[in-house]
Amino acid sequence: MDDEAANFGSGPDNVVGEPGWTFVGGGDEGSGLFSYGFPAPSPFDLADLAWDRSQPFARSGSSSSEETEPPPEPEEKPSERSSATASSALAAANKGTKKGQKRSRQPRVAFMTKSEIDHLEDGYRWRKYGQKAVKSSPFPRSYYRCTNSKCTVKKRVERSSDDPATVITTYEGQHCHHTVSFPRGGSVTVGSAAAHISLAGQFTTPMPPQLYFPSLHFSLPNRAMVSSGSHLLPLRPALTNQQLRQQQQQMPAEPSLELTSSPPTTTTAAAANGSGGEGLLGDIVGVPGMRNR
């Protein structure tokens, strides 16, 4: 991937110019990009869903072939460093534990948010394990890993080089646990309702129902508003981890709605975001990039 930012190039434009969430980019192996912009006529312009095989978020890839099954179930290992993540498999390879094993990619979903805060609170606790300057962007990219030792989810956070106000968050993998926090009203739970993303017109092959999306919780930036059905729901500003913790101490935890991966149902994306006032995204099931191959 030469220039992720470049890939996002069209994103930010859409984001800023177009209302609501849009979905762009992505790859056959499970990467995509949700971009969020404010005024939002339609919550998710899933019609614009476009998974790009060029996989902007995935390192050009090594065989995308082995990544057939949905979310590679998290390996139930303790907290060995080299156990959990796909890439740590790499590291493991270094140590000879899994030599030769290619990095298995997990489904990736990228979101673009207009925020001054780099690390948007999403209901999970993350530990930063690296930061790297990327060539395509003047801004460094930060790498986070879910603090749950059994959880393989990783997250990359970077700012768009095109629009520094835009934070690009890329989730990889799937949480195998519930959220550890729930910023009151400040986050959008995405995980309780399963949803299918309709790719009509985008793909010739229907998406297998057993594809999962990582559940995500979002705190949207200040001005952000989430469109639910035909309503715009003002959201609270994104919280930093610290702010979140403070909040948690001050208020009782709310019931967590989400599950890491709901069983596939035949909900449509529209149904997911519109009906029932579920999470913004719902548990998106059947992401193109995650389809079996």
Added chain:
DNA sequence: CGTGTTTGACCTGCGC
């Protein structure tokens, strides 16, 4: 003291 961040080194994959 526990937890999270910082940061330089190291490794791997890919393009040329």
Added chain:
DNA sequence: GCGCAGGTCAAACACG
């Protein structure tokens, strides 16, 4: 085969 860039490790450090 080589060099580059991305991604991760792990020790040191900071903070509550």
